[in-house]
Every structure is written in structure tokens, then in C-alpha cells.
Amino acid sequence: MLHTVNKSPYEKNSLDTCLRLAKQGSAILLIEDGVYAAMGGTSETDKMxxxxxxxxxxxxxPDLKARGLDEAQVIDGIKVVGYDGFVDLAVEPNTVQSWL
Amino acid sequence: MKFGIVVNEGPYTHEASDTAYQFSKAALEKGHEVLRVFFYHDGVNNGTRLTTPPQDDRHITNRWSELAEQHGLDLVVCIAAAQRRGIVDPDEAKRQGKDANNIASGFRISGLGQLIEVGIQADRLMVFGD
Amino acid sequence: MEEGGSSGGVTKKFMYINRRAPYGTIYALEGLEVVLIGAAFEQDVSMVFLDDGVFQLKKGQNTEEAEMKNFFTGLPSPGDV
Known part of the structure; x- marks a missing residue:
């Protein structure tokens, strides 16, 4: 299953709910304000x-770049993808869940 | 692969419509099908042709209309959500006794059944919202 | 006909995830409208209430003074929430 999270972890609990319920081995894609959770050196980093x-x-x-976030600061193990990669991630599993 | 796209937020306030557009475009470029884009909740506001953003900004409504024209996309605005928010096509304007309509090119107004239907027919239903 | 969609005899599983409280935003109300319309398509439907979505199930909702539509009346009550 692909899970998408589009909320900042500093404002909403969408990411926590996603992480609590996602089966092990799921794909989780951070988009829109969700991308702030991907950054290293923050209060969310250990959890991520x-x-x-x-x-x-x-x-x-593209959402990292729009917000002035540096790809080099993204936590090791989190992969950066473009919209084409987003499509591939949606194709791979059987279902997609958007945590809004 | 067949995608259904759901847009639950209006243009400009939230990024949802932008992400949905970029996803749809990327999917089409990869040779996938987009069976329908369904606009629900405030997402119906993507479908008014009266949208007039500043010239240096993207025109979200026109962008959807153009993508629809290029790829024969079915852009469906939910009738119940549209009635609440004043999105009207010529038929609805007549039926409800309104003095004008504002539906943009390539969009049509139809029922929630169209959302369920694409949920059944598509391989993946992608929801973009707030 | 607006709701004349054909399911072509296919039955799929639909899970509607409700994570929003009622009234503060319209998501709960319009989300319920989807479920009710979807019922006509004879699919395998379930509703899950998570996070603030559980507030949708609170009994004794009275929207008279707020002058909003009390959309949750008429649904099966989850009991003494």
C-alpha cells in the first residue's frame, strides 16, 4: 500500500496516524506540507x-524545492522522487491511502 | 493503468489541485489513463471560468481545461457540492432559475455516483485534499 | 441520469476513513453523502472513525442554536459514546 501524507507534523497528526496504522513494508510518500517531516536535525528526525x-x-x-528545503538535509534512507516517481509509487501496490 | 483522481480543495488556497494536476500530467505522460477527475467539497471551485489570477501566476482552471482538451479528460464537478457553492452550468442555471452560469470549458456537472463509478472502474483512486 | 453509473457487476472494497470532527468543517457531512450515494452501487463498504472522526458519533448533537444542518441524525447510533 502507498500512503501519502500532506500535513506538516508540527501542525497535524496525519503523519502519526499514518505511521501507527501502516503495515510494515509500506511505501510512505511525504508531499505538500508533509515534506517538512523529511528533514534531518529536527524534533521529528528520530521518529522518521x-x-x-x-x-x-x-x-x-518539487515540494521540497518550493519550500526552500535542501535535498542534502533530507534524512538518510528517505528517497527524493518527482511527480513521475509519485506515479510509479501509486502503480506498484494495489491501494493508495491519502492521509489528509 | 487506469487512474481516478479526486480533488477536494479549491484552487490557490491549498496545494491539492496543483498536486492533482501534476500527478495527472505525469501519469498521462507515462502512458497511463486518467478515467476521470472528480471535484468535490471546495474542489468544485476549480471549475469556474470566472477565475482570474494575476498574470504572473498559474491559471489553475485553464490548466485543467487544457489538459482535458489535450487528453480527452472527463472533468466532473459534483452537483451537490457545486449547488452549495454557486458553480452552475447552463442546464443547472435554467433548472434553478439563475441569471447566469460559470462552468469552465471541459468541466461538466454531475452526481456523486460519478465518483463511486470511477472508484469501481479505476485501478487506483488518488485523493488530493486538505 | 446523474447517478446512473454502472458498476459492471464488479464488487470492490471501499473503506471510508473519517478523521474530521463534525460542523467545524464540511468534510464529515459531504463525506457521509458519498457513503449514502455509494450504498446504491452495492459495493463492499466500511466506514472507519479515527482521530477527531470519533466526534461524529457523539450522541445528543443539537445544532438548533448554531443553525447548521444536523447531518448525523438518522444513522445507526453507535450507542453510548
Whole structure:
């Protein structure tokens, strides 16, 4: 299953709910304001590092760039993808869940 | 692969319509099908041709209309959500006794059944919202 | 006919995830409209209430003074929430 999260972890609990319910080995893609969770050196970093052990975590590059976030600061183990990569991630599993 | 796209937010306030557009475009470029884009909740506001953004900004409504024209996309605005928010096509204007309509090119107004139908027919239903 | 969609005899599983409280935003109300319309398509439907979505199930909702539509009346009550 692909899970998308589009909320900042500093404002909403969408990411926490996603991480609580996603089956091990899921794909999780951070988009829109969700991309802030991908950054290293933050209060969310430890949690996200654990998430990368259990799941395949991705972040949408265009949304990082739009917000002035540096790809080099993205947590190791989180892969940066473009919109074409987003499409591939949606094709691969059987279902998609948007955590809004 | 057949995609259904759901847009639950209006243009400009939220990025949902932008992401949905970029996803649809990328999917089409990869040779996938987009069976229908369904606009629900405030997403119906994507479908008014009266949208007039500043010239240096993207024109979200026109962008959807153009993508629809290029790829024969079915852009469906939910009738119940549209009635609440004043999105009207010529038929609805007549039926409800309104003095004008505002539906944009390539969009049509129809029922929620169109959302369920694409949910059944598509391989993946992608929801973009807030 | 607006709701004349054909399911072509296919039965799929639909799970509607409700994570929003009622009244503060319209998502709960319009989300319920989807479920009710979808019922006519004879699909395998389930509704899940998570996070603030559980507030939709609170009994005794009275919207008279707020002058909003009390959309949850008429649905099966989840009991003493």
C-alpha cells in the first residue's frame, strides 16, 4: 500500500496516524506540507529514522524545492522522487491511502 | 493503468489541485489513463471560468481545461457540492432559475455516483485534499 | 441520469476513513453523502472513525442554536459514546 501524507507534523497528526496504522513494508510518500517531516536535525528526525527502518519512505522533490528545503538535509534512507516517481509509487501496490 | 483522481480543495488556497494536476500530467505522460477527475467539497471551485489570477501566476482552471482538451479528460464537478457553492452550468442555471452560469470549458456537472463509478472502474483512486 | 453509473457487476472494497470532527468543517457531512450515494452501487463498504472522526458519533448533537444542518441524525447510533 502507498500512503501519502500532506500535513506538516508540527501542525497535524496525519503523519502519526499514518505511521501507527501502516503495515510494515509500506511505501510512505511525504508531499505538500508533509515534506517538512523529511528533514534531518529536527524534533521529528528520530521518529522518521525509525519509520525508514519499517517502511520505504519517500519525499516529493518539487515540494521540497518550493519550500526552500535542501535535498542534502533530507534524512538518510528517505528517497527524493518527482511527480513521475509519485506515479510509479501509486502503480506498484494495489491501494493508495491519502492521509489528509 | 487506469487512474481516478479526486480533488477536494479549491484552487490557490491549498496545494491539492496543483498536486492533482501534476500527478495527472505525469501519469498521462507515462502512458497511463486518467478515467476521470472528480471535484468535490471546495474542489468544485476549480471549475469556474470566472477565475482570474494575476498574470504572473498559474491559471489553475485553464490548466485543467487544457489538459482535458489535450487528453480527452472527463472533468466532473459534483452537483451537490457545486449547488452549495454557486458553480452552475447552463442546464443547472435554467433548472434553478439563475441569471447566469460559470462552468469552465471541459468541466461538466454531475452526481456523486460519478465518483463511486470511477472508484469501481479505476485501478487506483488518488485523493488530493486538505 | 446523474447517478446512473454502472458498476459492471464488479464488487470492490471501499473503506471510508473519517478523521474530521463534525460542523467545524464540511468534510464529515459531504463525506457521509458519498457513503449514502455509494450504498446504491452495492459495493463492499466500511466506514472507519479515527482521530477527531470519533466526534461524529457523539450522541445528543443539537445544532438548533448554531443553525447548521444536523447531518448525523438518522444513522445507526453507535450507542453510548
Amino acid at each position: 529514522k525509525r519509520a525508514t527502518d519499517a517502511h520505504n519512505v519517500y519525499v516529493l522533490g
